[in-house]
Amino acid sequence: MIRFESITKTYPDGTVAVDSLDLEAPSGQITVLVGPSGCGKTTSLRMINRMIEPTSGRIWLDDRDTGRIPAAELRRGIGYVIQHAGLFPHRTIIDNVATVPYLLGWDKKKARTRAAELLEQVGLPAHFAKRYPAQLSGGQQQRVGVARALAADPPVMLMDEPFSAVDPVVRDQLQDEFLRLQSELGKTIVFVTHDIDEAIKLGDQVAVLRVGGRLAQLATPAELLNRPVDAFVAGFVGRDRGYRALAFSTAGRLSTREEPTVRLGAPVPAGTDDADGWLLVVNDADEPQGWLKLGESGADGEVVTDAMLHRGGTLAHQGGSLRAALDAALSSPSGRGVVVEEDGRLAGSLTASEVLALIENPLPQPEPQP
Amino acid sequence: MILADSSSSSSPLHFWGYFLDHRAEDLRWLWDHTYLSLIPVVIGLVIALPLGWLSRRYGWLYPPMVSISGLLYTIPSIALFVMVPPLLGLKSLDPLQVPIALTVYSVALLVRVVADGLASVPEDVAQAATAVGYKRLSLLFRVELPIAVPVIAAGLRVATVSNVSMVAIAGTIGQENLGRLFDQGKQLSTTGPYYPPIVLGIVLCVLLALTFDLLIVFGTRMLTPWRRAVVGR
Ligand SMILES: Nc1ncnc2c1ncn2[C@@H]1O[C@H](COP(=O)(O)OP(=O)(O)O)[C@@H](O)[C@H]1O
Numbered sequence: 001m002i003r004f005e006s007i008t009k010t011y012p013d014g015t016v017a018v019d020s021l022d023l024e025a026p027s028g029q030i031t032v033l034v035g036p037s038g039c040g041k042t043t044s045l046r047m048i049n050r051m052i053e054p055t056s057g058r059i060w061l062d063d064r065d066t067g068r069i070p071a072a073e074l075r076r077g078i079g080y081v082i083q084h085a086g087l088f089p090h091r092t093i094i095d096n097v098a099t100v101p102y103l104l105g106w107d108k109k110k111a112r113t114r115a116a117e118l119l120e121q122v123g124l125p126a127h128f129a130k131r132y133p134a135q136l137s138g139g140q141q142q143r144v145g146v147a148r149a150l151a152a153d154p155p156v157m158l159m160d161e162p163f164s165a166v167d168p169v170v171r172d173q174l175q176d177e178f179l180r181l182q183s184e185l186g187k188t189i190v191f192v193t194h195d196i197d198e199a200i201k202l203g204d205q206v207a208v209l210r211v212g213g214r215l216a217q218l219a220t221p222a223e224l225l226n227r228p229v230d231a232f233v234a235g236f237v238g239r240d241r242g243y244r245a246l247a248f249s250t251a252g253r254l255s256t257r258e259e260p261t262v263r264l265g266a267p268v269p270a271g272t273d274d275a276d277g278w279l280l281v282v283n284d285a286d287e288p289q290g291w292l293k294l295g296e297s298g299a300d301g302e303v304v305t306d307a308m309l310h311r312g313g314t315l316a317h318q319g320g321s322l323r324a325a326l327d328a329a330l331s332s333p334s335g336r337g338v339v340v341e342e343d344g345r346l347a348g349s350l351t352a353s354e355v356l357a358l359i360e361n362p363l364p365q366p367e368p369q370p
Numbered sequence: 371m372i373l374a375d376s377s378s379s380s381s382p383l384h385f386w387g388y389f390l391d392h393r394a395e396d397l398r399w400l401w402d403h404t405y406l407s408l409i410p411v412v413i414g415l416v417i418a419l420p421l422g423w424l425s426r427r428y429g430w431l432y433p434p435m436v437s438i439s440g441l442l443y444t445i446p447s448i449a450l451f452v453m454v455p456p457l458l459g460l461k462s463l464d465p466l467q468v469p470i471a472l473t474v475y476s477v478a479l480l481v482r483v484v485a486d487g488l489a490s491v492p493e494d495v496a497q498a499a500t501a502v503g504y505k506r507l508s509l510l511f512r513v514e515l516p517i518a519v520p521v522i523a524a525g526l527r528v529a530t531v532s533n534v535s536m537v538a539i540a541g542t543i544g545q546e547n548l549g550r551l552f553d554q555g556k557q558l559s560t561t562g563p564y565y566p567p568i569v570l571g572i573v574l575c576v577l578l579a580l581t582f583d584l585l586i587v588f589g590t591r592m593l594t595p596w597r598r599a600v601v602g603r
């Protein structure tokens with residue numbers, strides 16, 4: 001547990017970066033500090049490991065006053081990840097990761113074994129060990145940064161916009177892996193970002209800060225989307241917060257309609273009059289692959305191939321969120337969102353209006369469609 | 371025979387014959403020249419490290435430090451050589467005269483080089499090093515200086531090579547080193563210009579400077595395998 005007790009930071013030039021902040025980051029959870037640029041997020045974070053000393057107030061690490069722990073000792077027990085990873089350019093990847101174990105006096109072999117383990121854990125191939133940071137992409141460097149922070153297995157991790165500098169696809173992937181790691185490790189994490197979507201995706205609780213370093217709201221992501229305390233938070237959370245809040249509501253078991261399908265490699269069926277011409281294509285394992293538009297391709301006797309498929313629709317999982325279901329319906333070329341079981345087999349389909357009906361009347365579940 | 375020939379010919383191309391005739395003396399001067407050029411750079415670096423670190427850490431120190439070292443560099447070397455003994459109470463032509471004067475130049479050049487080298491360490495790398503728990507001294511020696519090696523080495527090349535030429539100037543006021551060859555050339559030019567010792571002095575000085583330069587370049591490569599990794603990718 002990390003607890004800010006009326007922390008204020010005034011820089012020598014008079015800037016009040018953080019103003020009497022009271023905040024508790026519970027053990028084993030991700031607390032996200034989010035807010036516009038300059039609202040004091042980095043300052044708050046760096047006061048935890050004493051890279052910046054507060055002007056007044058105290059920060060507690062469990063029952064210890066951080067101000068009374070020697071700075072270097074405190075820091076070796078706190079993992080720290082920053083935007084551009086900040087890897088040591090003159091050291092190989094493995095030695096970068098082993099930095100804190102070396103500092104703690106572990107013997108070289110043990111430190112390297114541990115570092116190699118971590119490289120694997122963050123999803124980097126073993127042969128990267130001997131490379132230098134400049135030989136890695138931004139996303140890979142960031143993984144090394146995370147591995148370095150985890151090396152001595154610190155109970156606490158501080159992360160300052162760790163995924164902001166990588167491209168969106170990689171960022172998404174890094175975020176997912178980060179959540180997976182955290183579910184295994186259960187660290188106490190304070191995570192800083194200016195990106196509200198990231199805050200909502202990653203946070204167990206989110207602290208919204210306003211410029212001047214004042215806490216505007218501390219809440220779970222769902223609460224933040226549903227009940228922002230004031231206009232600032234509502235504005236920051238965004239106009240589409242209603243839609244995004246759906247990510248936190250589940251519909252239980254979705255009642256889907258049965259969807260006629262055709263298998264990859266089977267002959268293209270002749271168009272039938274009653275259907276709209278869209279036919280769902282599945283593979284041998286009954287997993288949806290994409291949509292086939294009848295009459296568009298496939299002369300007599302042709303078989304269904306990958307090349308004929310319209311992909312693009314997202315899949316919703318049984319038991320998943322309403323947002324995913326709505327998204328599947330809206331993104332489907334046929335207008336029918338594809339729902340799959342947890343093992344990936346086709347469950348059925350659902351239209352956007354059916355999802356909307358579910359949103360409006362969560363209970364009881366609507367009647368099965370004809 | 372060749373000996374007589376070479377001593378008597380005043381053609382610039384006969385410097386090699388001149389060298390063979392005076393080999394023992396020339397080699398001794400070459401050796402003197404070598405350590406007189408190197409020692410000031412080594413001592414200069416040792417003094418410049420803390421000064422450069424200070425002017426990096428306390429930003430306000432940097433501008434005056436750079437101005438003062440620039441000013442020192444504008445003092446003609448001959449003047450500095452002449453001034454050192456009376457200022458420090460040494461006798462004229464004291465063996466410390468040259469090393470002390472050149473150390474002043476080396477420090478003047480290297481303070482700035484060290485400060486700039488430390489400034490070449492990316493901010494986020496320095497932050498990360500602090501955050502993982504390096505204390506100040508080990509931060510300097512284990513992270514900042516190794517990363518500053520390329521910048522500092524470039525400064526060492528300049529300092530060493532310019533020392534080679536300044537040591538030669540001390541030779542013309544009587545200190546034992548390759549500079550004496552220029553003095554000899556001047557004294558032997560009684561009836562007409564006598565080139566061999568002068569050309570020999572130039573050739574040996576250039577070779578010495580080139581050797582230092584190559585050694586520093588080579589040493590830098592050894593110390594910075596990580597830079598080749600970047601270039602070679
Ligand atoms: N060393 C400093 N000296 C003076 N002002 C600073 C310093 N560092 C940050 N600030 C100011 O403090 C405020 C908060 O900065 P920071 O914590 O970096 O914000 P954030 O990380 O949320 O963008 C900003 O107004 C910033 O300009």
Ligand SMILES: [Mg+2]
Nearest residue numbers: 041042043160
């Ligand atoms: Mg910041």
